[in-house]
Amino acid sequence: MKTRITEMLGIRYPIFLSGMSWISTAEMVAAVSNAGGMGILATGPLDKDAVREAVRKIRKLTDKPFGANSALMFPGAMESARVLLEEQVPVINFALGKGDWLVKEAHKYGGKVMATVVSVRHARRAEEYGCDAVIATGNEAAAHGEFVTTFCLVPSLVNVLSIPVVAAGGIADGRGLAAALALGAEGVAMGTRFMTTKESPLHQNYKDLSLTKEVTDTLYSKRFDGLYCRVLKTDTAKRVEKKGLDLPAALVNGQDIAKMLNLPFYKLFIGVALSGWKNSRQLAYLANAYKNFQLATEEGDLKKGVLPVGQCTGLIKDEPTVKEVIERMVHEAGEVEKKLAGIFN
Numbered sequence: 091m092k093t094r095i096t097e098m099l100g101i102r103y104p105i106f107l108s109g110m111s112w113i114s115t116a117e118m119v120a121a122v123s124n125a126g127g128m129g130i131l132a133t134g135p136l137d138k139d140a141v142r143e144a145v146r147k148i149r150k151l152t153d154k155p156f157g158a159n160s161a162l163m164f165p166g167a168m169e170s171a172r173v174l175l176e177e178q179v180p181v182i183n184f185a186l187g188k189g190d191w192l193v194k195e196a197h198k199y200g201g202k203v204m205a206t207v208v209s210v211r212h213a214r215r216a217e218e219y220g221c222d223a224v225i226a227t228g229n230e231a232a233a234h235g236e237f238v239t240t241f242c243l244v245p246s247l248v249n250v251l252s253i254p255v256v257a258a259g260g261i262a263d264g265r266g267l268a269a270a271l272a273l274g275a276e277g278v279a280m281g282t283r284f285m286t287t288k289e290s291p292l293h294q295n296y297k298d299l300s301l302t303k304e305v306t307d308t309l310y311s312k313r314f315d316g317l318y319c320r321v322l323k324t325d326t327a328k329r330v331e332k333k334g335l336d337l338p339a340a341l342v343n344g345q346d347i348a349k350m351l352n353l354p355f356y357k358l359f360i361g362v363a364l365s366g367w368k369n370s371r372q373l374a375y376l377a378n379a380y381k382n383f384q385l386a387t388e389e390g391d392l393k394k395g396v397l398p399v400g401q402c403t404g405l406i407k408d409e410p411t412v413k414e415v416i417e418r419m420v421h422e423a424g425e426v427e428k429k430l431a432g433i434f435n
Contacts, residue, residue, distance in 0.1 A: 091420060094254045095223060095276040099155050099181060099202060102126030104277030105267070105416055106225075106256060107284050108233075109159030109183060110398075111135045111380075112387040113292055114281075116144045118412070120151035121289045125413040130183055130279075131158035135384070138169045145177045155180045157204070162187025175201075183225065185234070186317075190219035204256070208236040213247045213255075221253060225279050228259030229310070232281055232398040234317045235259050241273065248274030262402035264422020268430075271423070282400040288411045293390030296322070296397050297409060305404030314396060315379030322397045330382060330396055 095104045105127035107114055111134040119129030131148065133141050141158070148156050158179045160171040163186040171192060174182050178199045182192055185206035193203045197220065205216035206225045213224050226247050227233065228240025238246070240259040247255045254276035261270060262283040270278045284290060286297045300322060307323045313331045314321055321327050379396070386395025410418070 091423075093271070093276040095256060098222065098254070099128060101128050101155055103416055103420055104256070104271075105419065106130060106157075106258075106277060106279035108258060108279045108281035109133070109157075110233075110281045110285065112384060113285055113290060114159075115291055116147040116151065118284070118289055118291065119148050119156050121412040122284065122416070123148075123152045123154035123156045125416045126154075127416050128154075128181065129156050130181070131156070133158055133167070133170045133174070134161055134164055135380070136170065137166060138173045141170045141173045142177060145174070145179060157181030157183055159183040159185065159206075160189075160192070161185050162189065175199075188219075189216075189221070193220040206234075206258075207247070208234070208238070208243070210246055210250055213251055217251055217253050223254040223256060223276070224251065225256045225258050226275070228257070230320075230401040231259030232320050232400040234319060236318050240270070244270060244273040244275050259400060260402050262405040264419040264424070265426055266402070267419050268423040268426035281398075282403050283406060283415060284412065285399070286406055286409050287415055288409060292387055292397075295390030295392055296386055296395070299324075299392070300397070300399060300403050301407060301409070303399075303403050305401045307404060308399060308401055314382070314398075319379070319398060320400060322399045322403065324392070324396070326382075326392070326394060327396045 091103050093104045103126040107118060107122040107129040109130040109132040111132045114130060114132035119131045122129035131144055136144060158174050160167050162184055175195045178201060181202045182196050183204045183206060184192055189205060196203050202222040204223045204225055205221045206227055207213040207216060208227050216224050226243050227235040228243045229235045229237055230240055240257055244255055244257045256277040256279050257270035257275040258279040261278045261280055267278050285292050286300055308320050309323050309327050309331055310320045311331050312318050382396035383398060385391040386397040
């Protein structure tokens, strides 16, 4: 397959692993890159030393291009992003913040930068300060899509941008890949489909549970991590959504996050407090969400865990290898192309 994205990044297939905390590990990144796509490392749960270690591990596992993400509003994200620059990661994907400085520094060593966006306004700004591409996250996605669906968001960005657009949200097979390309996207990013693969570190409890769900079995709300977020519909997720922000729990969970990021809790607490009520409230939500997401992902806790997934969880009914997912998607997309050629002839 050949698109502007494959040409720009030197990859065989325009298929990306989304950077999912606790799932998009060094091993998963390498598996996707070795299969011809591009893996993106999730740096959110890692301190800067762990980020450096993960990047170096990826380079031992693959000689193919790879990327890493940075959610710039998260604690410790700026320091981790600087590590990505120091390690000259080929592709940096940022979200939830202004990444002009990342673009400037990455371009010095020939790196590429992709911004994750949910609107034309954000996409235009990313292009203005030099991003090489954008990842358009539609409403169907897990994580932080907003109200516009992939089917409308992608062409709205393609209409106004000169840089490539990668589609994310609702894509789990070759039909989705073909549809995204038809909309003008140059590639696709997937989290939920790669989440249920042999190589994925997602706990088997949630792999098995997600395979039983349909496209209607998700919840979409700002009451999980303070941003619009889609998760697997379970009794636990319903309780968390109903309860909303739990400040006492956020203080406890904030201490765990400080340990995870190797930060003194008092510095983290003071920094959050000085950032203003709006930002403090957001970070309190994130502290609780981190705990809930980690319990689901790493421990498979069906009573306390909450798992971010996209609506395409209802399209996923097996647990193949990463390589099988990619090769099957490419074959299916080719079959769609043949079918459409027959229709239009």
